[in-house]
Amino acid sequence: KGLHEEMSIPLYFGWFLLPTIQEKVRCTSMDFLKTLDTLEAFKKHMTDFAGGAEKEVDLEQYFKAKGNLHCTTKFCDYGRAQGAKEYAEKPVVNELYGSAFELSLTALFVTPRTVGARVSLSEEQLVLWPADAEKEAEAAVPGAASLALGSRAHVTLGCAEGVQPVQTGLDLLEILVLQQEGQQGELVEEMELGTLAYYGKGRWLLSLREPICVPACFSSGYR
Numbered sequence: 001k002g003l004h005e006e007m008s009i010p011l012y013f014g015w016f017l018l019p020t021i022q023e024k025v026r027c028t029s030m031d032f033l034k035t036l037d038t039l040e041a042f043k044k045h046m047t048d049f050a051g052g053a054e055k056e057v058d059l060e061q062y063f064k065a066k067g068n069l070h071c072t073t074k075f076c077d078y079g080r081a082q083g084a085k086e087y088a089e090k091p092v093v094n095e096l097y098g099s100a101f102e103l104s105l106t107a108l109f110v111t112p113r114t115v116g117a118r119v120s121l122s123e124e125q126l127v128l129w130p131a132d133a134e135k136e137a138e139a140a141v142p143g144a145a146s147l148a149l150g151s152r153a154h155v156t157l158g159c160a161e162g163v164q165p166v167q168t169g170l171d172l173l174e175i176l177v178l179q180q181e182g183q184q185g186e187l188v189e190e191m192e193l194g195t196l197a198y199y200g201k202g203r204w205l206l207s208l209r210e211p212i213c214v215p216a217c218f219s220s221g222y223r
């Protein structure tokens with residue numbers, strides 16, 4: 001396959017948060033981590049984050065930021081990923097390429113691997129969502145295939161040392177599978193931003209009282 005042919009399909013398509021908004025979302029995320037770190041309930045489960053060791057964890061240091069804030073629709077791997085070419089050629093993808101959207105962030109979540117924001121997609125945003133995004137995760141997250149379309153939509157806010165950002169969506173799916181099985185999580189605290197629940201194994205979900213609406217441009221990333 002020629003270089004040009006491979007380069008014309010991006011690493012991924014997605015909604016990219018506008019720069020000024022990125023700053024705000026990062027601040028909100030940092031504030032949340034700072035607050036979580038001080039909660040007695042979090043300290044009680046701290047060993048989840050320290051590989052079982054009884055040591056203090058500074059969440060703000062624990063997670064490393066991963067480039068531009070975005071919500072991936074389709075990971076294409078420059079055309080190597082399954083369905084990449086078909087997605088890149090979809091009329092709706094080309095029609096909406098470069099248009100402005102407003103994403104709704106409805107929850108923040110933290111696990112020993114990742115920190116992220118859940119994105120609740122509208123009907124008009126779901127037209128850009130690949131039909132098999134949740135099914136593709138089934139091997140990594142049993143039960144994911146039966147979740148609603150768009151369940152995997154997220155913004156990666158940070159990853160622990162050595163963790164790849166693809167993990168963030170899988171961590172979100174894991175929590176949503178537990179919810180679908182009827183687990184509401186252990187209600188921990190009413191915080192200013194919303195309700196904090198613990199789902200075991202270091203999984204924390206803050207359901208936001210008011211969704212955070214962020215302007216974002218549908219486009220593609222090459223690295």
Ligand code: ACK
Nearest residue numbers: 011012072075155156165166167168169
């Ligand atoms: O944080 P993310 O959604 O996780 O944004 C990045 C983006 O593509 C560029 O790397 C996501 N990503 C990486 N590998 C995959 C994959 N196999 N399936 C779905 N998304 C992926 C990553």
